Amino acid sequence: MSRVAASLLLMLMGSGAAPGPGPSGPMATAPLRVRSVAPIKLAARGESLAAFGAPSAAAALGTPFDGRCIPAPPRGAQSAPWGPRAGCVAPRSHTSGMLARRALPAGRLARLGATPDLHHGLPGEQLRVGILKPGGGYTIVTLPLETYVSRVLAGEAARDSPPAALEALAITVRTFALANRGRHHADGFDLCDQTHCQVLRPATAGAERAANATAGRVLVFHDKAPASVFYSASCGGRTEIPSAVWPGAENPSYLPSHRDAACGGAPLWSAELRSSELLRALRAAGFAGTTLRDVRIASRNASGRVARLRVAGLRPDRISGQELRVAVGRTLGWQYIKSTVFEIQKNGDLYRFSGRGSGHGVGLCVIGSARLAAEGRTVADILGRYFPGLTIAQSTPVPSPIATPAPDMVVALPEGDEGERAAVLKEALRSRDALARTLGVPLPPPIVLRFHATTDEYERATGRAWFTSAALIDGELHLLPLVILRERGMFERVLRHELVHVLTDSVLAQRPMWVREGAAAYFSGEQRPSGAQRPAFKPASRASCPDDRELQLPVSVGALSNAHARARACFAQQIQAGRNWRDVQ
Ligand SMILES: [Zn+2]
């Protein structure tokens, strides 16, 4: 599979002439503004935010959150400010896949704990951590587990957290690390040092104490493996269930949505974004259109968070609250739309987002736990409140999954989509197994599914135009951002299409491209484009089978759509005449 296998077009464009969200040069936009907010009265549409507790919450916040960008601490700084979940460190893509193992300066390695540290931690329990390099790619360092935990506490805990809060977070961080070790398998390490996984900073004395005091302790469900736990800077006054943030995620009983009086809704935030800025973020995520006419909240979920929004003027014209937050975060920065607990007020071409909380809100609320600790609650109280039903247990060292044989399927997701991992993997394995049975072929070697954060990133990684939606390169399947595949309702279909390539391309390697594309379209269950505005394609004769150039170098979305439909028709004709797929030519 060394060559670039063909890809599938976005068939739901509606109009073939649609200008794509594809590569656009830097757009001239006014600088972004984030307003610093004193406690504000939120818009009086009480239907939503009332669920999040009293609006006077910010007054209860010991250290007023100023809503501004908090830079990473200077080298060697011992303070532990908010990690980038609340700050301004824009996450890099985790999809470059370029691993470089150049050494870091010894001083930085020492601060990151790369030197053997025998003071704490279970002997033998180590994590391979990818340290993002300024120019992209990762430097991999191996850290004892407890060193890692203390560094993460410095990166993720609230400033001036009392010891009980740090210890509760230490147990949560450790549990998260052990439960998510497979996350960067495709990159050759366990966890990265960015908000995608957990942020590392030089450890403070308090962080080291908390890691030591809780060494090896993790949260387990029914005495089994470390539980799949989550935490965020602030739940905004009400915690959230996973599936309300990531469609398809499971909702274990220990991750309920409940009112959190502890954080009381802090921090309150607001941000103003121009229409052109929102348009830029949405186009990068794969939305098509040149004018964003309106952004309006269409519905809220049970917890009061924004569930769906209408983005009038774009195709598709709907997006989930989480997807909007992620799209803006990836393109403009994560400091603007901090959570999905917000109201929108439009003034001319300016959209003012006013909200509360910071992060997805699932699981432990970091601000809330700091306040609970300040009130004298114990570690067990705090964890019991945010993870009801879980048990604190001593973990036993397990070898890094990096050292174990590669799993069948490896999923690489950018920040914001990680909660989709289990659902994506399940769907991919189910489709692969079903297709292998249909085709009568053995299961393929391990494959990496790599979802890109933006369409630009997809194009850079694959050399393919945005309107192809997936490309198989050297056994690695590159896909458009999950948001656009989902919003266009084509996620399962694209996945199946590419899996057919994985399963059939070795047999069909020497055939014309229309055979390979036809097989993928046929067995993935694609129909001819059924867009209301596009006339249904009527296959004329075998003579109309597309040539390789039409499929490989399409001049437009419409041309590719047409070529795919003809490839499918040509393929289907022979199958319907009784030919085995291996013999189509
Ligand atoms: Zn990561």
Ligand SMILES: [Zn+2]
């Ligand atoms: Zn909270």
